Amino acid sequence: MREKQLDELKLTGALPSPTGVGLAILELTRGEDYAMGDVTRAIQSDPALTGRIIKIANSAGFAGSQGVSSVAQAAMRLGVRSVRNVALGFTLVSGNRGGSCPGFDYEGYWARSLAVAVLSQRLAEALRLCAPADAFTCGLLSGIGTLALASIHPDRYAQLLERKRATPAAELLHLEREIFDLDHCELAGAMLADWRLPDSFCFAVTAFERRDPYSGAPDEAARRMTVIVRAASLVASWCFLGEGDSEQGPARLDELLLELRLERDAFERLRVEALSEWREWGRALQIPTDSPHKPAEIQAEAQRALEVPSDTQVRRVGTERKGLRILAVDDDPVSLRILEHHLTKDGHTVQRAMNGRQALIMALESSPQMIVTDWNMPEMDGLELAKSLRRSNESRGTYILLLTGREEEDRVVEAFDAGGDEYVVKPFNPKILLARVRAGQRMIELREQVERDRQLRDRQVAEMAVLNRKLEAAAMTDVLTKLPNRRYAMRRLEDELNGALAAGAPLSVIMIDIDHFKQVNDRFGHDMGDLVLRETATVLRNTTRKGDYVCRLGGEEFLVICTKASLPQCAMTAERIRAAVEEHIIGFGFERAVTVSLGAASLECGARTVDELLKLADRRVYAAKAAGRNRVCSSDTPPSQARSA
Amino acid sequence: MTHPDSDPVLHAAALDALRSLGDDNDPSLLLEVIELYLADAQVHVRNLRAAHAAGDVRLLERTAHTLKSSSANVGALGFSKLCLELEQRARQEQLDAAPSLIAAAESQFVSVERALRAIKG
Numbered sequence: 209m210r211e212k213q214l215d216e217l218k219l220t221g222a223l224p225s226p227t228g229v230g231l232a233i234l235e236l237t238r239g240e241d242y243a244m245g246d247v248t249r250a251i252q253s254d255p256a257l258t259g260r261i262i263k264i265a266n267s268a269g270f271a272g273s274q275g276v277s278s279v280a281q282a283a284m285r286l287g288v289r290s291v292r293n294v295a296l297g298f299t300l301v302s303g304n305r306g307g308s309c310p311g312f313d314y315e316g317y318w319a320r321s322l323a324v325a326v327l328s329q330r331l332a333e334a335l336r337l338c339a340p341a342d343a344f345t346c347g348l349l350s351g352i353g354t355l356a357l358a359s360i361h362p363d364r365y366a367q368l369l370e371r372k373r374a375t376p377a378a379e380l381l382h383l384e385r386e387i388f389d390l391d392h393c394e395l396a397g398a399m400l401a402d403w404r405l406p407d408s409f410c411f412a413v414t415a416f417e418r419r420d421p422y423s424g425a426p427d428e429a430a431r432r433m434t435v436i437v438r439a440a441s442l443v444a445s446w447c448f449l450g451e452g453d454s455e456q457g458p459a460r461l462d463e464l465l466l467e468l469r470l471e472r473d474a475f476e477r478l479r480v481e482a483l484s485e486w487r488e489w490g491r492a493l494q495i496p497t498d499s500p501h502k503p504a505e506i507q508a509e510a511q512r513a514l515e516v517p518s519d520t521q522v523r524r525v526g527t528e529r530k531g532l533r534i535l536a537v538d539d540d541p542v543s544l545r546i547l548e549h550h551l552t553k554d555g556h557t558v559q560r561a562m563n564g565r566q567a568l569i570m571a572l573e574s575s576p577q578m579i580v581t582d583w584n585m586p587e588m589d590g591l592e593l594a595k596s597l598r599r600s601n602e603s604r605g606t607y608i609l610l611l612t613g614r615e616e617e618d619r620v621v622e623a624f625d626a627g628g629d630e631y632v633v634k635p636f637n638p639k640i641l642l643a644r645v646r647a648g649q650r651m652i653e654l655r656e657q658v659e660r661d662r663q664l665r666d667r668q669v670a671e672m673a674v675l676n677r678k679l680e681a682a683a684m685t686d687v688l689t690k691l692p693n694r695r696y697a698m699r700r701l702e703d704e705l706n707g708a709l710a711a712g713a714p715l716s717v718i719m720i721d722i723d724h725f726k727q728v729n730d731r732f733g734h735d736m737g738d739l740v741l742r743e744t745a746t747v748l749r750n751t752t753r754k755g756d757y758v759c760r761l762g763g764e765e766f767l768v769i770c771t772k773a774s775l776p777q778c779a780m781t782a783e784r785i786r787a788a789v790e791e792h793i794i795g796f797g798f799e800r801a802v803t804v805s806l807g808a809a810s811l812e813c814g815a816r817t818v819d820e821l822l823k824l825a826d827r828r829v830y831a832a833k834a835a836g837r838n839r840v841c842s843s844d845t846p847p848s849q850a851r852s853a
Numbered sequence: 854m855t856h857p858d859s860d861p862v863l864h865a866a867a868l869d870a871l872r873s874l875g876d877d878n879d880p881s882l883l884l885e886v887i888e889l890y891l892a893d894a895q896v897h898v899r900n901l902r903a904a905h906a907a908g909d910v911r912l913l914e915r916t917a918h919t920l921k922s923s924s925a926n927v928g929a930l931g932f933s934k935l936c937l938e939l940e941q942r943a944r945q946e947q948l949d950a951a952p953s954l955i956a957a958a959e960s961q962f963v964s965v966e967r968a969l970r971a972i973k974g
Contacts (some may be wrong), residue, residue: 541890546926635926
């Protein structure tokens with residue numbers, strides 16, 4: 209894929225991209241070597257991500273003698289690179305839950321990605337082809353190209369999916385190329401490369417869906433990763449998701465196993481383990497892992513393989529009217545059972561608590577959206593429960609509906625003061641209770657929408673801040689030498705000068721000019737000129753004090769701001785720099801040293817403004833040059849005498 | 854003062870409402886509720902006398918309150934009314950009539966229990 213094409217797509221702002229912690233991790237690991245501490249700290253700032261990393265490290269593929277309980281331990285076991293990649297993969301999952309492409313099944317997409325991830329990990333472990341954590345990440349991101357296309361072109365991709373449904377024989381990749389001039393495999397490869405994931409990942413996601421997946425693999429690692437992801441994707445389709453032709457599935461599975469040289473028994477074990485792991489991930493990430501279109505035979509088999517309790521059904525995040533997660537509280541088991549019955553029948557998911565104290569614990573643990581509680585209960589009554597819930601940050605947004613007896617009806621004001629949102633008098637008419645619950649649901653959904661918008665805004669603000677910092681740093685940094693630039697130097701000097709004048713403290717500057725730089729450029733070319741500038745910058749950086757600011761003013765001109773330094777101190781620094789530059793042999797084909805002429809000036813010399821100080825220093829550089837170069841001038845007396853050493 | 858004898862032990866309309874709850878989704882709801890009620894209420898009825906004997910007015914009030922609500926749920930409205938009266942007396946700490954109310958509640962509960970067991974079959 210053309211790099212420019214990806215850049216253009218990135219500019220649309222619609223490409224799935226890591227946010228928050230993911231962005232921080234990407235930033236921290238831009239270079240080749242990065243510290244384990246930085247990565248683990250970034251991950252730890254997100255408790256959910258921390259849990260997932262630890263879960264991966266503890267999964268059977270990496271079982272060591274001891275369990276892993278921290279990100280740092282996980283990084284030791286998996287390697288900091290794998291941890292980085294897994295973390296990045298997951299911030300993409302949580303950041304792109306839904307979207308605006310009408311025909312795209314976002315939940316189905318993530319369910320599939322997780323299935324491929326888990327299967328890739330298990331296959332990598334069984335076949336010993338690559339690191340299981342890497343396989344997990346590569347599998348997780350293997351289909352990211354479809355998500356990206358759906359995000360960038362929501363309507364056109366929806367049309368494409370419609371066409372695909374109408375003519376199932378048409379190839380998705382072909383249709384994509386026809387309409388977008390690129391397919392999701394190409395796009396995925398480019399995106400993974402952009403996120404600095406290993407080349408083997410990039411090749412695998414580009415190749416695994418093609419007819420001839422292994423041709424053009426750059427190396428063995430890429431080929432192996434492709435084998436894993438391709439097999440995981442096929443097994444996910446046939447065995448987990450019930451996609452494709454279920455008649456042909458079993459025959460082709462045998463072929464695949466033969467190709468992988470994987471025994472049937474070993475595969476069955478792997479499949480059962482992966483299936484249970486997939487469901488576990490689905491529950492943890494609240495992504496449904498029960499396909500409604502699963503062929504009956506496979507479904508029955510899956511059921512036998514794994515007992516899934518019915519109350520662990522994952523909440524759907526679809527658009528259809530869905531029930532609330534409600535905690536029902538009553539000390540009378542009969543009333544509680546009847547209450548549960550009504551709520552369940554109306555489509556809600558109900559937890560039960562027998563008293564206020566139990567309800568409080570359950571509410572803090574599972575954050576129900578609504579609590580329907582009896583008022584009059586022993587131990588902790590409904591009012592106290594409401595008050596306690598309102599004190600906790602977790603449950604401040606929970607909607608509380610109180611059931612009041614006739615005797616409490618004239619005290620309902622207290623219920624609202626305690627934090628209740630609504631009340632229904634007992635014995636209640638079920639229709640009225642359910643109508644009030646639905647009214648509450650509208651309120652809850654509105655509140656949740658506001659909260660989602662707020663989170664989105666927070667995220668955008670955070671990303672904007674990162675961007676601003678980067679822009680600001682870029683605007684203040686010289687690209688070639690990575691030293692602060694003229695703009696920074698002037699601002700800094702202004703601040704330091706005002707501070708020094710106010711405090712009566714000394715302040716000095718050294719202006720530095722590389723001797724005969726024009727000849728270097730003319731004789732050796734601009735590349736050598738750039739090299740000399742970079743090397744000189746390094747010498748300057750290494751020979752100045754901690755409180756000094758070394759900046760590149762432009763061309764071959766540098767400035768050192770020496771805070772709290774008198775003229776003699778500053779002149780000594782200047783001389784140290786002069787000697788160091790003279791001694792530093794620049795290699796890389798240049799194989800010689802350059803020299804510099806330096807002018808030192810100080811507030812002591814009578815300068816009162818930035819301009820005066822710089823003019824003075826500039827004049828002394830000129831004097832140093834006139835006196836034969838490679839020397840320091842720090843006074844207005846003839847420079848031949850000023851040369852020290 | 855109410856006369857429980859003038860009411861049927863189980864109120865037909867309330868019981869029908871409960872029966873109609875048990876639909877295809879939850880066919881055994883009525884039986885389950887009766888089971889829950891009997892297990893719970895037996896303990897509470899015993900507690901009425903014990904609370905009174907111990908002079909624990911609050912416990913008496915609480916117990917009567919709980920019995921009042923749950924009995925209404927299964928259609929035992931006469932029994933529920935007795936419990937309401939007992940609850941109110943206890944709240945006002947007027948315990949003169951308590952022994953006779955407790956005795957009446959106990960005997961009424963025997964009828965309620967018999968009637969409910971008959972439904973369960």
